[in-house]
Amino acid sequence: MAPVAVPSSQPGKDAIANIKSMVTSSFSSSENRRVAPNLTTLPEMLTWAAKTHGHKSLTFVTSPTTAEVNDVAWLESSVKAMAFAFTMAFGSSTIGASSHGKKPIVIVYLSSHKDNMLAVWSTLCAGFVPCLLPNLTAQLDHRKAHIEHLNSLLTSDGVKPIWLTHQIGSGQLNEAGATGLNIKLFDDVKKAAEAQECPKDFKFAPAESDSEAILFLTSGSTGFSKAVVHTHRTILNACVSKAEAYKLTPKSTIMNWVAFDHVAGSLEMHFTPLMHGCNQIHVDAATILSDPMVFLHLIDDHRVSMTFAPNFLISKIAKDLSAQASQLKGTFDLSSLKRINSGGEAVVTSTVKAFCEALNAVRAPGLDDITIEMSAGFGMTETCAGSIYDCIPCSLSNPGKNLPSSEFLPLGRGNRGLEMRVVSPEDGCTPLADGESGELQLRGPMLFVKYYNNPTATEQSFVEGGWFRSGDLGIIENGELRLSGRIKDTIIVHGVSYGIPELETYLQGKEAEGLIADSYLVVAPFRAANQDTESFVVFYAPSFDFYSENATKEADLQVAALLQKAHAYIKNVCIKMVTLAPHQIIPIPMEQLSKEKSTLGKLSRAKLVKQYTAGVFTQHITRVDGLLQLSRNEIFVKAAPGSVAEKICTIFEGIFDLDMGSVSAEDNFFEMGGTSIDVIRLKREVEMTMQLPDEIPILRILLHPTPNLLSTLVEQILNPSPSDANVYDPIVPLQTTGDKTPIFFVHPGVGEVLIFVNLAKYFHGERPFYAFRARGFDKGQPVFTSMEEMVTCYADAMQKVRPHGPYALAGYSYGGVVAYEVAKVIESRGEEVKFVGLINIPPHIADRMHEITYTGGMLNLSYFLGLVTKQDAHELAEPFSKLPKEEQLQKVWDMAPPQRLHELQMSIPKLDHWVGIARSLIECGKSYVPNGSVEVLDVFYAIPLKGTKDDWLNKQLKPWQGFCRRDVEGREDGATFTDVPGQHYTLMDFDHVPFFQKIFRERLEARGI
Structure with a gap:
């Protein structure tokens, strides 16, 4: 043509x-x-x-x-x-x-x-x-x-x-x-x-x-x-074979949320449907990942017939739907949906079953049973994305009927034109019989032709006959594929591939000296039964001897201290690098681990995992557990029998599912892994167990995180005295361990700091984490009446905790402008502020503050607390504005999930009081006009409350450049703008905070702190 x-x-x-x-x-x-x-x-x-x-x-x-x-x-x-x-x-x-x-x-x-x-x-x-x-x-x-x-x-x-x-x-x-x-x-x-x-x-x-x-x-x-x-x-051939496998017609509607730079987002979900005249819907990935319910709303609204959902998203949707089943019953018309492709990680059969059951519970009434083809697939950038698929028709009313009994869904057969074979890993060319595990190789017209400007990598990737070496281990049986392992060095966590060599390099960095023997550490992918995503095990040889025939108790305690330090270090690096702690950390004596090295000095990940699952390392795991328990026993404080502290220890044990008597009276609730939801449960159970006449303010629990401290607080409530009167201190220490520069976080517009509990845990052992809490939550406490009053109070409190810099300061949403103003005050006092992080807030907020009515503030707070959905908050804004305040509060109360009200111990007066605190902060912002500048600024942006992400960044957030002295001077290290996952209200939640902390910590390090 x-x-x-x-x-x-x-x-x-x-x-x-x-x-x-x-x-x-x-x-x-x-x-x-x-x-x-x-x-x-x-x-x-x-x-x-x-x-x-x-x-x-x-x-x-x-x-x-x-x-x-x-x-x-x-x-x-x-x-x-x-x-x-x-x-x-x-x-x-x-x-x-x-x-x-x-x-x-x-x-x-x-x-x-x-x-x-x-x-x-x-x-x-x-x-x-x-x-x-x-x-x-x-x-x-x-x-x-x-x-x-x-x-x-x-x-x-x-x-x-x-x-x-x-x-x-x-x-x-x-x-x-x-x-x-x-x-x-x-x-x-x-x-x-x-x-x-x-x-x-x-x-x-x-x-x-x-x-x-x-x-x-x-x-x-x-x-x-x-x-x-x-x-x-290769691209056109892939489009033809994919469309045939997906049964695409001009009547099909395809929904894609995978980024366009990914081969699946472009070739599979744009070029292929374009060739076949399908309608296309392309959604920003953050929109789906920040709120999986949007995924279902879009399928319903746009009559989507095919889309993509990896195992972690299927699992997330199933869990969210199950938690909201009564509120969402009959919500979604899913009759248009014919097929869901899944890939990127193994698809768990039980997860698919739970997903279909959850969809069935919320689908619109009056429709015939819906059957969706759940299609687990395999593909790579080199194969134009998905090229091997199975296709299991799942009835929503009876999903288990066609699902296999295996733990994972099979991968099925290749698209038309794709050939696959399994060969001996030893020589890379000898075909293996049906059912034998070996190196998976592929050949076909959709296969890439070379690596650009890299003839060596190209040559190493192909064997005689044009077969491409996939890097995976597989089994082909009766023409169908299932994977059995991986040759290439990757971990796949929630569909994201992380490089093992890079992680191993960081784990053996300078901080590992004296803890980990050089070149004796390996990270191996591992997936336990029924896990939602892949995990990994870290094997290492300590640079100290943790076995000794005649070791004294004192010597064992010294070894235990080193093991604690090594394991904390490994865990922190892994969370930072791949957002996940290891499934298991296993120290192995150097003399034993050295025997596992090849002649080239390499450790076999597959062999070590096989030995681990066979129980070869049980002795070492038991030895370490014993040493750590010995160390713990030395500092273990047993609560007095029948005391308040003992009862609180029992509550801790119930929350964390621990053995009776295993919690020390000095154990820190947050260092044990307590989340923001766990705090609310702790508050409720202590109040009920101790039959307190009044509730415990959340702040007081945050400041009393051990059984002994919390028991003291309970005694004060039961036997109050004038000396127990609350004195307002805006700083809440959420995490106090670590030697690096502390981070101070300013609350969002709701004034509370519980939202930071999940984030603070990621800084354990690295740097203290302090949060500012607004004034007005405790009885008799006045609210702030001006921005200047709040900023001065916070600056004074911060210098009381840390008299001199350098300082690291951040603010979430509304708290961003407060953090900026606090940084200005600290700099005016002659101190250095090396980091100012502003999270999803523009410099000019006054107009927005004037727009927020009581109704808007209440709905925003109610959504933030999980009392109503985002869609509810949007739809209720206009009708609520016509109702008196009492009816608005009652309506929210009636709509809220009873379980959530119980968790929060919420009442209508408490909600009204909280709205009043939020309103006071809004009043402080109505006259706010940004001015001046600070040395550095790091702006983090997520999906805004309204408008597009690009407009939000370019039109609302970019003006921060004028308030950063380095940026005004034209320096390359001036104001930075960093994309983070999630929506405005969800980027700190349990699902997104692992990714946020990784990005946030990288920016802290980039600023030299």
Whole structure:
């Protein structure tokens, strides 16, 4: 097919009509059909889809609210891509070519599905090869090294790549300090395209079927990323085989929430449905992951027929639905849903059953039984994503009928054209018989052709006959695949791949000296029965002897102290690196572990795991448990029989499911793992057990976290005296261990600090974590009446705890502007503030404060506390505004889940009082006008309460740059803006805080603290 000419017209309504006429005439009448012709290149697919399915919609959902849905006809999108292509290749904002005519690789580093699609299609049509870049790490050293690696890798014949990005991406690239980058701003090219006229004789750059089309980066799990080369042919072949497997038709509606830089998000969920005329819905990943209920609402609202859900999301939805079954009964019409693909990690059979049962409990009444094909799959970047699938029809009313008895769903057979075989791992080429475990190898027309500029890696990845070495161990039986292990060095946690070598390197860092013998540590993937996601075991040889035939008690205590320090260090590094603590930490004597090393000095992960499950290391685990118990016995404080402290110890044991008598009177509730929900349970059970005449304020529990301290508090409540009167102290110490600079966190607009309990745990042993709590919660306490009063109070309290800097300060939501003002005061007193973290709050808040009525404040607080859903809060705003306050409170009370009210020990007067505190903070913010500056600022942004994430960042948060002195001076280490998972109200919850803490800690380290 001849290249397509773009008419001479500016993009707009006239251009759409002209291009529609042009693409219609570019095909013969025999090709004017609903099934794609024999396409040979991706630009051909673009124009064919514009002609045949131009009326089909591309829907972009950038926020959980239905107001943030943007529909674009495919024809309109095609027009923009064509105009953009001309501008890139020949226009005033051309991204250029080398002097000898070679076009550079274009590294596409954009955030939204919409922008990524436009950039990829236009670069293809302009004759460039796009390379999609995932989010860069917040860790500056690693980011710099990775950027420099890519800049070098993607340089060919002396032509360096183009980095096509937004202003925020440019800032991230420059902040890392990498040099020699050719950065082009996407918005500049876009504006030029909107004003540029395309000549009538402009044609798309010619392309060949086997020429490079798109580069995808591997995860970099075993080092820096490799660039996987897919040609037009491999992508088109994959689209054909996928559509056949998925039974796609022009009536299908596909919903995707996987990022566009991932091969599944682009090739599987955009190119494939585009070829077959399906409607497409693309959702920001954070929107789904921050609130899985949005996943079901979108399926219902948009009549989705196929989507994707990995095991961890299936598990999360099942649990959330079960917890809210009575409130959500009859909510969702899921009759359109035909298929759910799953991948990225093993799919647990029992989880699928629970998921289907939970869906059945909330599906709309009056509908016939629904059957959904649950399809566990296997695929890689090198195979154009999913290429091997099983397909199990699951009746929602009887999901167990067709599910297998195995722990995991099988992976089934390859898509048409894909071959698979299992061979001996020893030689990599001898085929094994049915049912034998060996190295999985693949071959087919959707397979990548090479790694860009890396002939060594390409050669090592293929064996004779064109078989690709997947890096996984598998078993093929009766033509169906199941995985049995992994050869490559990765851990997959909640669908995210982490590199084991990188984790092992960090674990054997400088802080490990004197604890871990050099080169005697290995991390091995491990999955216990019925776990929602993969975990891992750490095997290591201590650099000290933890066995001794004639050891004294004192010597054993010294060894126990070293083991405690080593295990705490290992746990903290793992949480920081992969957001998860090890399933087990196993010390092995060096003389024994050295026997497990190969002639090359390597330790076999698979062999160590096999020995662990066989009980080979039970002796060492028992020995360590004994030493740690000995150490614990030395500091164990037994509560007096019948005392209040003993009763509280029993409550601790019940909450943490521990043996009776195992809790010391000096054990810290939070160091034992207590969460924000656990605190509420502790409060309730102590009040009930001790039959207290009045409730215990949450703050008092936070300040009395051991049985002995809490018993003292109970005695004060039972036998009050004037000396027990509360004195307001805004600082709540949530975690006091560690030698690094403490972090001080300012409360959000609800004034409470419970939200930080889950976050504080991640800093145990690293740095103290203090939180500011608003005034007014305790009886007789006045609320703050001005921002100045609050800021001065907090600054004084912070310096009372830590008289001199450096300081690290952060604020969540409303607390961000308070943190900024506190930092200004501290700097004015001559002290250094090395970190100021502002979480999802713009500098100008006064207008927003004036908009919040009593109704709005109550609904926001009620949503924050889990009394109503986000959708309820949105829908109730207008009708509630017409009701008196008493009826509003009663309505929320009636709607709230009884269990949640019980957990919070909530009452209508208490809710009203809490709303009053929140209102006082709003009043303090109504006259707030930001001014001045601080030395540094780190802004973290999540999905906003309303509007798109990009608008929130660029229009609301970016003005913080004017309040950072380093940024005003043009320094690269000025204000930074970092994307974090979750919505405004959920980024600190149990599901998102593991990822937030990782990003947050990286920024602290980047600032040198």
